[in-house]
C-alpha cells in the first residue's frame with residue numbers, strides 16, 4: 247500500500263515508521279523543512295524509545311520517505327492519514343481544528359482521478375469527519391474519496407509497542423470498500439491478536455474521547471481514594487490490587503500519582519465536555535474529574551508544607567524527574583509546572599534532575615537550577631521529591647550516594663518500599679500510604 251502521513255508529530259511519525267516497517271511504502275509530509283531535513287538524517291523531532299532506529303532502518307531501505315511536497319505525496323498515495331495537531335483553543339476549551347481543515351482543503355485540490363481514503367488519525371471531536379467530507383465534496387465526485395476515522399491510542403514512551411500490539415483497531419466508516427482495504431492494511435496486527443472493530447465514523451471519533459475521559463476518571467478516582475487512605479492509615483496499593491482484580495474494573499491505570507498530564511488527557515477531557523455542551527449534554531462527571539485533577543498539585547504542595555511544618559522558606563528541594571511521566575521528554579501539563587513555581591514562590595530553592603535534560607520551562611525562574619546527574623541534584627537537599635517514575639530512580643542508594651544523616655523523601659509515584667526506607671532510617675512519604 248502507498249501511504250501518506252500528513253504531520254510528523256507524535257502520531258504521524260510513529261504510525262508512518264511502523265507502517266513502513268510492516269512493508270508499506272510510506273511518505274511522511276510536514277511543512278517544517280528543518281524537521282524533514284533532520285528526519286532524512288535520522289534525527290527524530292520527538293523523544294520516543296526505539297523510534298530513531300525504526301526511522302533510520304526504513305529510510306535506508308527506501309520504504310520510508312520524508313517530504314515537504316504535499317501535492318506529490320498525496321498524488322502517489324492510496325491512503326492519506328491526517329495527523330496534524332488539534333490543540334485546545336487559547337481562550338476556550340474547544341478544539342482548534344484549523345490545521346485539520348486547512349489540510350483537507352489542500353487535499354481536495356490534489357485529488358484527481360484515483361480513489362483515495364482520507365483518514366483522520368488526529369484526535370477530533372464528533373462530526374469533524376462530516377465537515378471534512380463536506381470540504382472534499384466541493385467540486386469533487388464522492389466516488390473519488392472516502393473519509394474515515396481511525397483514532398490512535400499510542401502512549402508516549404510505549405508508542406511502538408502500542409502500535410504493534412494494540413488492544414483494538416477502530417475503523418469508523420460505513421463504506422464497505424474502504425473498510426475492506428483498511429482491514430487488509432491492518433491484517434499483520436490483527437493476525438497478532440489485535441481486535442478490529444468497524445463502527446460509524448462518529449462513533450469512532452467518540453470512542454477516542456470516551457476512552458481518554460474514562461482513563462482520566464480512573465486515575466482521578468484512585469488519586470482521591472489515595473487521599474482517604476492517607477487519613478485512615480491504609481495502603482492504597484492494597485486497594486488498587488483489591489479492586490483491580492475485579493475483571494469489571496481491571497487493574498491498569500490505578501496507580502495514584504501527581505495527577506494526569508500530557509498532551510492528551512487534559513486536552514481531551516476538556517474537549518469532550520465542550521462537545522457535549524454543544525449538544526446540550528452535561529458531562530458533570532468529567533467536569534469534576536478535570537477540577538479534581540487541577541487541584542491535585544496544590545494538595546501535594548500543602549503536603550510539602552506539612553512536611554516542613556510550614557517552614558518552606560530557604561529549604562532546598564530536589565525534584566527527580568519533571569516530565570509528565572517517565573520515558574518521555576514531554577513537559578506538557580506536567581504537575582511539575584505548577585508545583586515548582588509555587589514552591590519557589592513560598593521561598594524554596596529547587597534543584598532538579600531529569601534523564602531527558604534541562605527544561606526551558608524553568609530557565610527563567612529564579613532559584614530553580616538543573617543538575618546534570620542525580621548525585622549533584624541530591625546534594626544539600628532538605629527534601630527529595632520523586633516526581634516521575636523513571637527506572638533510573640528505582641534503585642538509588644541514597645545513603646551511599648550522599649553521606650548525610652537526614653534524608654526526607656516524598657515519593658509521588660510510590661516507587662520505593664516504605665519498609666526499606668524505614669530500615670535505612672529515611673523519613674519517607676508516599677501517596678496514599
Ligand code: UDX
Pocket residue numbers: 398399400401402403458461465498499500501502503504505506507508509510511570571
Ligand atoms: C494517553 C493514552 O493512554 C493514549 O491511549 C492516548 O492515545 C494518548 O494519551 P499518554 O498521554 O502518552 O497516553 O500517557 P499515559 O501513559 O496514558 O499517562 C497519562 C497520564 O496519566 C500521565 O500523567 C501518567 O503519569 C498518569 N497516570 C497513568 C497515572 O497517574 N496513573 C496511572 O495509573 C496511569
